[in-house]
Amino acid sequence: MSDxxxxxxxxxxxxxxxxxxxxxxxxxxQPRVQLEIDDSKVCALYANFCRVTGTPEELIIDFGLNPxxxxxxxxxxxxxxxxxxxxxxxxxxxxxxxxxxxxxEATFGVLETDVQKRVxxxxxxxxx
Numbered sequence: 001m002s003d004x005x006x007x008x009x010x011x012x013x014x015x016x017x018x019x020x021x022x023x024x025x026x027x028x029x030q031p032r033v034q035l036e037i038d039d040s041k042v043c044a045l046y047a048n049f050c051r052v053t054g055t056p057e058e059l060i061i062d063f064g065l066n067p068x069x070x071x072x073x074x075x076x077x078x079x080x081x082x083x084x085x086x087x088x089x090x091x092x093x094x095x096x097x098x099x100x101x102x103x104x105e106a107t108f109g110v111l112e113t114d115v116q117k118r119v120x121x122x123x124x125x126x127x128x
Contacts, residue, residue: 049077059090070115 047063054060064079085093105111112118 045081047081049079051079057086058084059087060084070119 045063047065048069049064049066051062051064052059053062061083062079063081063083064077066073066077068074101111
């Protein structure tokens with residue numbers, strides 16, 4: 001870089017020495033906003049399967065119920081719900097899910113997502 005001075009830089013004086021970077025102002029936390037939510041028309045459905053696809057502009061998340069969660073399913077998994085969202089909302093959703101899972105694991109222990117590691121030996125062939 002050259003030694004040229006920009007017009008918006010202050011002249012260094014004994015009271016205001018030259019700074020290589022502008023001073024960092026601590027960011028104040030934004031006050032939490034309470035949103036009013038109307039969930040009177042929500043349709044709650046259970047899903048134990050999801051598939052994520054998308055386009056450069058949108059993320060598509062399909063949800064369904066896999067009747068055979070262990071092993072390779074022998075029948076197609078019916079997809080019954082689909083969320084299409086933009087990547088900004090998806091990133092906010094990802095952060096909210098991460099925080100929620102961290103709190104859950106802090107209370108109840110780490111969630112093992114590998115089904116084979118959760119199955120107890122000898123329990124696979126037994127009926128309920």
